[in-house]
Amino acid sequence: MLRTAIYPGSFDPVTNGHLDIIERGLTLFDGITVAILHNPAKKYLFTVEERIGMLEESLKKFSGVSIEAFDGLLVDYAVQKNAQAILRGMRAVSDFEYEFQMALMNRRLNRDVQTVFLMTGLRWIFTSSSIIKEAACFGGNINGMVPPVVQQKLKEKFKQ
Ligand code: COA
Numbered sequence: 001m002l003r004t005a006i007y008p009g010s011f012d013p014v015t016n017g018h019l020d021i022i023e024r025g026l027t028l029f030d031g032i033t034v035a036i037l038h039n040p041a042k043k044y045l046f047t048v049e050e051r052i053g054m055l056e057e058s059l060k061k062f063s064g065v066s067i068e069a070f071d072g073l074l075v076d077y078a079v080q081k082n083a084q085a086i087l088r089g090m091r092a093v094s095d096f097e098y099e100f101q102m103a104l105m106n107r108r109l110n111r112d113v114q115t116v117f118l119m120t121g122l123r124w125i126f127t128s129s130s131i132i133k134e135a136a137c138f139g140g141n142i143n144g145m146v147p148p149v150v151q152q153k154l155k156e157k158f159k160q
Helices: 017-024 048-059 074-080 094-107 131-139 150-157
Strands: 005-009 031-037 065-070 085-090 114-121
Touching: 005 017, 005 074, 017 031, 017 085, 017 114, 031 074, 031 150, 048 065, 074 085, 074 094, 085 094, 085 150, 094 114, 131 150
Parallel strands: 005 031, 005 085, 031 065, 085 114
Antiparallel strands: none
């Protein structure tokens, strides 16, 4: 049986920290679907189409990865995709409470879908899409923190 996982998130935009989780996730799963889902608590800088485009470009080198967007409950999407697991990265203690709450709620909604956490690589422990956007917005150097396509798109976005 093929083991597949959904890696959900906002990816506004994708960062090298996300790519690290995907790369390591591929050693555990036969396939990963990177899914852009809606987090009602967030205001997005990039449209869903822009985020998909950046993910496609950044994930070209990986096989076994697909990219989609879904507007609905994460567990429903996992069932629709026949995925056994939800993959999430955990950066620091501060992530724990939010991730714990979400994992337990997802488990309550569907007991058959497991959440698997990977500890984020040390290099990415302090990064987030928001902090990278903030640095880029004020002209800060974000070299090596995001894929080149994202660096370019952020530059264009903040020039506008
Ligand atoms: N390295 C660096 N940064 C990382 C990271 C890593 N490995 N992993 C996560 N992050 C950052 C992201 O950049 C993001 O930063 P930001 O908050 O500044 O944008 C933050 O951690 C977490 O975001 P992300 O992983 O993109 O997830 P999210 O919290 O925005 O997404 C959803 C949450 C979309 C998965 C969730 O809202 C969802 O499932 N929505 C669908 C509806 C649903 O089913 N809700 C659940 C009911 S309980």
